[in-house]
Amino acid sequence: MRSDGFFSHMVNFVESGEFCEKNYTLTPSEKAVIDTNTPENRWLTSVQHSEKPVGVRLMDWFKRRGFEVFNNLYRVASVFICMTLIAVMLSVVSFLPTFGDDGNPAVNEVEERYVSKSIEETGTTNAVAGMISAYRGFDTLGEAHVLFVAACSVIVLLRVDPSERRRGHLINPDMIGEDLDFEPNTDLILRKAAKLLVPLAFILGLYVILNGTSSPGGGFSGGALIGAGLILCSVAFGFKRTERFFGDEMYHLIKTVCLAAYALMMAYFIFMGANGFDDHVWLGIPGGIISGGLILPINIAVGLEVACTMYCFYALFRKGGL
Amino acid sequence: MELVQNFPFICIVFSLTCGVFCAVLKGNAAKRLCLCWLTLTTLMSFAVLIYTLKNDGYYIYRMGKWNAPWGNEIRVGVLEALVATAFSGVMLLSLLGGMHHIFTDCEPEKTNLYFTMCSLLMSSLFALIYTNDLFTAYVFVEINTIASCALVMLKSSARTLVATTRYLIMSLLGSGLFLLGIVILYGITGELLMESIADKVREIFATGEYSLPLTVIIGLFSVGLAVKSALFPFHSWLPDAHGSATASSSAILSGLVLKGYIIVLIKIFYRVLGLEVIVAKQVSQFLFLFGILAMIFGSVGALRERDLKRMLAYSSVAQVGYIYVGIGLHSRLGMIAACVQILAHAITKPMLFIAAGGFMDVSGGQKSMSAITGAGRRDPLGGIAFTVGALSMIGIPFFAGFVTKLELTQGALESGNVTMTIAIIAIAVSTLLNALYYVPIIFNLFSKREQDEYKGLRVRYRVDYAVATVVFIALNIGFGAFSEYVVGAVRRGLELFGM
Numbered sequence: 001m002r003s004d005g006f007f008s009h010m011v012n013f014v015e016s017g018e019f020c021e022k023n024y025t026l027t028p029s030e031k032a033v034i035d036t037n038t039p040e041n042r043w044l045t046s047v048q049h050s051e052k053p054v055g056v057r058l059m060d061w062f063k064r065r066g067f068e069v070f071n072n073l074y075r076v077a078s079v080f081i082c083m084t085l086i087a088v089m090l091s092v093v094s095f096l097p098t099f100g101d102d103g104n105p106a107v108n109e110v111e112e113r114y115v116s117k118s119i120e121e122t123g124t125t126n127a128v129a130g131m132i133s134a135y136r137g138f139d140t141l142g143e144a145h146v147l148f149v150a151a152c153s154v155i156v157l158l159r160v161d162p163s164e165r166r167r168g169h170l171i172n173p174d175m176i177g178e179d180l181d182f183e184p185n186t187d188l189i190l191r192k193a194a195k196l197l198v199p200l201a202f203i204l205g206l207y208v209i210l211n212g213t214s215s216p217g218g219g220f221s222g223g224a225l226i227g228a229g230l231i232l233c234s235v236a237f238g239f240k241r242t243e244r245f246f247g248d249e250m251y252h253l254i255k256t257v258c259l260a261a262y263a264l265m266m267a268y269f270i271f272m273g274a275n276g277f278d279d280h281v282w283l284g285i286p287g288g289i290i291s292g293g294l295i296l297p298i299n300i301a302v303g304l305e306v307a308c309t310m311y312c313f314y315a316l317f318r319k320g321g322l
Numbered sequence: 323m324e325l326v327q328n329f330p331f332i333c334i335v336f337s338l339t340c341g342v343f344c345a346v347l348k349g350n351a352a353k354r355l356c357l358c359w360l361t362l363t364t365l366m367s368f369a370v371l372i373y374t375l376k377n378d379g380y381y382i383y384r385m386g387k388w389n390a391p392w393g394n395e396i397r398v399g400v401l402e403a404l405v406a407t408a409f410s411g412v413m414l415l416s417l418l419g420g421m422h423h424i425f426t427d428c429e430p431e432k433t434n435l436y437f438t439m440c441s442l443l444m445s446s447l448f449a450l451i452y453t454n455d456l457f458t459a460y461v462f463v464e465i466n467t468i469a470s471c472a473l474v475m476l477k478s479s480a481r482t483l484v485a486t487t488r489y490l491i492m493s494l495l496g497s498g499l500f501l502l503g504i505v506i507l508y509g510i511t512g513e514l515l516m517e518s519i520a521d522k523v524r525e526i527f528a529t530g531e532y533s534l535p536l537t538v539i540i541g542l543f544s545v546g547l548a549v550k551s552a553l554f555p556f557h558s559w560l561p562d563a564h565g566s567a568t569a570s571s572s573a574i575l576s577g578l579v580l581k582g583y584i585i586v587l588i589k590i591f592y593r594v595l596g597l598e599v600i601v602a603k604q605v606s607q608f609l610f611l612f613g614i615l616a617m618i619f620g621s622v623g624a625l626r627e628r629d630l631k632r633m634l635a636y637s638s639v640a641q642v643g644y645i646y647v648g649i650g651l652h653s654r655l656g657m658i659a660a661c662v663q664i665l666a667h668a669i670t671k672p673m674l675f676i677a678a679g680g681f682m683d684v685s686g687g688q689k690s691m692s693a694i695t696g697a698g699r700r701d702p703l704g705g706i707a708f709t710v711g712a713l714s715m716i717g718i719p720f721f722a723g724f725v726t727k728l729e730l731t732q733g734a735l736e737s738g739n740v741t742m743t744i745a746i747i748a749i750a751v752s753t754l755l756n757a758l759y760y761v762p763i764i765f766n767l768f769s770k771r772e773q774d775e776y777k778g779l780r781v782r783y784r785v786d787y788a789v790a791t792v793v794f795i796a797l798n799i800g801f802g803a804f805s806e807y808v809v810g811a812v813r814r815g816l817e818l819f820g821m
Binding site: 106 | 323328331332335336338339341342343345346383384385386387388391392393394429431432435438439442445449455457458461462464465468469471472475476502506508509510511512513522532534535538
């Protein structure tokens with residue numbers, strides 16, 4: 001039977017080969033059918049067929065063709081459902097209030113306060129930073145931990161124990177020499193370009209993080225820049241030279257310190273705010289680098305965490321470890 | 323503001339930090355940290371429960387300097403505190419009961435990450451229980467999704483990887499639909515705080531505009547969260563994921579994770595969209611119908627399984643059906659039944675999974691019906707725990723499951739004629755089916771026809787497993803015996819919900 005497609009592979013796996021007929025061996029009765037399938041012997045086939053009860057023939061047909069039919073029906077149905085969903089969603093969008101309109105329900109007291117009072121209340125000229133790190137700081141704390149849990153899941157899935165790699169316990173021994181440890185660090189053009197670009201990426205990343213309170217940017221975007229710089233660095237100069245300053249221990253150290261510091265700062269901020277105490281944080285001068293009170297350290301912590309996560313994804317997919 | 327009122331926030335934020343620290347510790351140290359922290363959160367949640375019961379009310383906790391529409395806030399009432407205490411305690415007991423399996427099933431280098439995932443999962447469950455803001459709910463739904471997939475994946479085998487892939491795809495589909503629902507709801511109301519949305523939705527519903535978007539929103543929320551909580555037509559991922567994971571993961575996933583999403587759904591239905599909109603849009607009939615189908619087909623699926631853990635997983639599908647039937651009755655008694663079922667199933671199903679893990683220990687790691695023959699004689703404590711859990715699932719009086727069935731029947735009797743007939747017939751059929759697959763297992767467990775290789779084998783109890791099973795048994799019988807207090811607390815909590 002033809003059994004292509006992701007779904008059928010999965011089902012075959014889960015059903016542990018019950019329907020998988022790649023190595024299907026013919027039963028004696030079926031062999032007889034095939035042997036007699038010549039023009040002069042065709043009458044024999046029909047007799048043999050009619051000898052079987054209807055139920056058995058139906059089951060036979062289902063075993064041979066049913067799965068294929070189901071597979072095709074499944075595709076048709078999935079396309080149909082997707083088209084219906086698209087149509088419904090498009091019609092819903094046509095009913096929604098106009099974006100940016102004065103009468104849009106989103107233009108309310110919440111947005112007004114964010115725009116008009118964020119300088120005074122959070123000390124940032126970048127209202128977005130004030131909104132995500134101060135007004136709704138709790139959500140952003142959760143969001144940073146979404147990245148953390150994603151990185152941990154990738155570690156669970158892809159990390160290869162270094163001692164195991166040396167002992168060669170990998171499922172596919174070819175991978176050791178060819179993929180995981182292969183370092184294309186001979187490319188002169190790449191190295192020259194990286195020498196120029198890596199420092200630039202780091203500096204730009206730092207700039208975006210530090211100015212997150214006064215200009216567009218902040219921890220998430222600046223961290224992505226630094227992470228990209230790290231990835232470029234390891235592509236151009238090889239893992240060994242990157243590991244000299246950024247290895248497993250460094251990754252865990254930065255990540256733990258940043259996230260713990262972030263959570264502690266948020267906890268302090270929330271605790272003081274909720275209990276009505278003054279939190280004694282100097283808001284700084286709006287527009288300068290040191291402004292926004294806790295937002296600057298939070299941006300730094302988030303930035304380093306994002307950079308670590310980006311590089312962690314790359315390194316794990318590339319060599320199964322940091 | 324009293325110190326106790328800070329406990330829910332401490333539980334959420336420091337569970338995150340506990341997870342971060344577990345990721346850098348060695349396996350045993352991470353285990354100790356995680357267990358200590360879970361004990362602490364259980365005690366703190368219990369203190370909050372006592373506080374809310376004593377004050378007979380709820381309080382709003384402001385997360386930061388700014389009041390709600392501008393900042394975040396959480397809402398702590400009797401129902402929330404009760405569910406949080408139960409979930410935290412069950413998480414602790416599930417970890418204890420399956421501790422031995424965690425250390426044998428996970429790769430030694432990655433054992434600490436198991437406790438990371440558990441801490442983060444606990445944090446997200448706390449946040450889902452307490453949240454008063456839809457976007458906060460979404461952020462923590464994301465953490466919940468990834469962490470629960472990782473809990474399945476941590477036992478590394480081909481089967482768990484395929485199960486995780488299916489689980490991840492279905493779960494992300496659910497998250498996506500849920501997010502679309504939030505986006506459209508924000509589009510027509512401009513609010514994220516539950517009370518503000520409720521006010522705006524009431525206005526919109528009264529004027530009659532945005533009728534189609536409102537219907538689509540309800541559909542998106544219902545389908546999205548139903549996929550994630552494995553309501554009947556969307557349950558296909560569940561038996562693989564729950565059946566192939568390590569014992570603690572199965573216990574946590576079926577006992578707690580499914581319920582976290584249902585709590586969000588209840589909050590959305592009753593605190594965001596409001597009962598009249600739900601009734602007018604006819605959505606509860608669908609939930610009722612699919613709940614009934616889940617009760618029947620989940621049990622039929624369980625009846626056909628020859629693998630103990632997969633059978634328990636199918637039984638979860640049926641039990642989730644009870645919750646949705648309770649919600650679908652859209653009456654107060656129905657909601658009480660749904661909430662009681664959330665609690666009863668949360669303390670019963672983990673016990674069954676932990677006991678199943680114990681049987682695998684004395685049956686050479688196998689979980690087929692033939693291998694576990696007589697396992698109750700080899701592991702008497704697990705046998706008793708399984709018997710108690712199975713009787714509770716069937717609905718024998720003095721066990722937790724009976725309370726649910728009683729409340730659900732009362733709720734059904736109160737509702738209209740057709741609904742009443744269908745619900746009562748379904749409860750009867752489902753009880754019969756439950757008995758049909760649980761009773762033979764109990765006999766099988768204590769049968770003398772053991773396979774020769776396991777004959778005379780006696781388990782040497784580890785302290786954590788023994789403690790977990792004994793406490794689970796006590797909890798279940800206590801729940802059944804003192805059910806009026808639990809039902810009373812749930813009723814009070816739902817009144818505070820504004821129902």
